[in-house]
Amino acid sequence: MLAKNEVKFINSLKLKKNREQEGLFVAEGVKIVNDLLNSGIKLRTIYSSRNFQLSIFNYHIDVIRIKENELNRISSLNTPNEVLAVCEIPQYNLDHSKLKNKLSLVLDTIQDPGNLGTIIRVADWFGIENIICSPETVEVYNPKVIQATMGSISRVKVHYAPLPAFIKEQVDSENKPFPVYGALLDGESLYESKLLKHGFLVIGNESKGISSDLLPFLTHKIRIPSFGVPLAGLDAGISSAESLNAAIATAVICSEFRRRK
Numbered sequence: 001m002l003a004k005n006e007v008k009f010i011n012s013l014k015l016k017k018n019r020e021q022e023g024l025f026v027a028e029g030v031k032i033v034n035d036l037l038n039s040g041i042k043l044r045t046i047y048s049s050r051n052f053q054l055s056i057f058n059y060h061i062d063v064i065r066i067k068e069n070e071l072n073r074i075s076s077l078n079t080p081n082e083v084l085a086v087c088e089i090p091q092y093n094l095d096h097s098k099l100k101n102k103l104s105l106v107l108d109t110i111q112d113p114g115n116l117g118t119i120i121r122v123a124d125w126f127g128i129e130n131i132i133c134s135p136e137t138v139e140v141y142n143p144k145v146i147q148a149t150m151g152s153i154s155r156v157k158v159h160y161a162p163l164p165a166f167i168k169e170q171v172d173s174e175n176k177p178f179p180v181y182g183a184l185l186d187g188e189s190l191y192e193s194k195l196l197k198h199g200f201l202v203i204g205n206e207s208k209g210i211s212s213d214l215l216p217f218l219t220h221k222i223r224i225p226s227f228g229v230p231l232a233g234l235d236a237g238i239s240s241a242e243s244l245n246a247a248i249a250t251a252v253i254c255s256e257f258r259r260r261k
Contacts, residue, residue, distance in 0.1 A: 002047075002070045010047075010074040010086065016139050023089050025141035027153075029081040035151030037061075042088040047071065052083045076143040089141060092157045094132070096173050101198050103128055103257055106180075108163060108214060109136040109205040110246060116140065117148020118247035119203070124152035126254040131158045132166060132200075134211075167200065167217045180219045182210050183249055187221035190253060194220070195260045201253060206246050224252050 012018040013026050024044065027036055030052070036043060046052065046063045049071045071080045105123055110116050116138050123131055138145060140158040149156075171178045179199030187193075202218065204210035210218075224244060244252070 002064075002066055002073070007070075007073050010084075013086070014076060014143060016142070019089065019139075019141050025087055025089055025146065026076070026084060026143060027087055027146050028075060028077055028084045028143075029147070030083055032146065032149070032151045032153075033083050033085045035154040036085060036087060039154035041090050041154060044086045044088060046083060046085045047074065048083045049080075050082050077147070090157075092159060094130070094159045094161070096170050099130065099170060099198075100173075100178070102130070103198055103254075104200055105131045105250065106163060106167070106200045106202045107131060107133045107137050108202060108211050109134050109208070110203065111136075111138050112206060112246075113138050113142050113144035114148045115206065115245065115247045117145045117150075117153075119250050120145075120149045120156050120158065121152045122247060122251045122254055123156045124149075125251075126258050128254065129157060131156060132163070133158060133160050134163045135160055163211075164213050164217070167214070170200070171217065177219060180217050181253075182215070182218035182221050183223065183253060184210065184218075184221045185223055185243065187223040189225045190222050190256050191225065193222045195257050197257075197261050201250075201257070203246055203250050222253070224249060 010026065013022065013024055019025050027033055033046065043061050046061055047066050048063060049066055049068045052063070068080070071084065074084060105119065105128055107116070107119065110119065110133070120131065120140075133140070137160070140153070146153055167180060171180070179196050180202065181195075181199055182202040183204065202210055202214060243249075
């Protein structure tokens, strides 16, 4: 049986300030926990209501068998999924030299946890190793973000940095112009743009787009053309429909980058 203090501690990790103080986060579900077991992220404790099969490479992790009603008490899910793990927040060093020949995502104030989690899944699918987020972007170890990644958090490194200074440092460290792509409604069609295999792809806030202080750093302004009903008075490539969801737009653009590659 779980002690009251243990239940209280695990539930306290639902709050950002406690995750930061303890350096821990919670992950739930068989798929996510199995992916974390096979990653470089360290798991402290696993709470399982069934015969969860632990990887032989992680035999040293404490596995505590609990009843289903106990899992309900510590879970963030409406329907708890068999297993919950308390994990250490990894510390990643952001090495500019390792970014110069790769495509990386730059997220400017993405606020919806589901969007961030899905973008991490998109990055994983298209082989993008690093995501750099503005400090205002939702915290990656928010339980809703972790759940939305469906395990991709174990393979994609997420960093936080003041974006203008970060991009400027990367651009200044290059001997040649460093491509910085920005998704904008008034950009050049994605399918007509020159896309290189490396650079930054900047995705803006869900409602406000890319911040004005980042616009001067963009070397390529791109947009996903719409093939729907055009908005009156505008080009055929701009639709009367609302702009695409940030995660969907990221997936479309990354797919085109990889197709060109």
